[in-house]
Amino acid sequence: xxxKEVMESxxxxxxxxxxxxxxCLISSLETQHDEDVDNAWKELAERRCDELLSGKISGMSWExxxxxxxx
Numbered sequence: 001x002x003x004k005e006v007m008e009s010x011x012x013x014x015x016x017x018x019x020x021x022x023x024c025l026i027s028s029l030e031t032q033h034d035e036d037v038d039n040a041w042k043e044l045a046e047r048r049c050d051e052l053l054s055g056k057i058s059g060m061s062w063e064x065x066x067x068x069x070x071x
Contacts, residue, residue, distance in 0.1 A: 051057045
């Protein structure tokens, strides 16, 4: 399939499908994988989970978050 054919075919996709397609294309450009970044995110997620489970911090619902970020 040529690029022109792909572009023409993409016109009939829904916005959600186009967004997914764009994400896949952009992701395919990322050739380097930084293990340090993955480890940092893992450590942060584990620490936040431990804080939630211990009661050190409390969670917040999506509705609460939306009311705080909207003017």
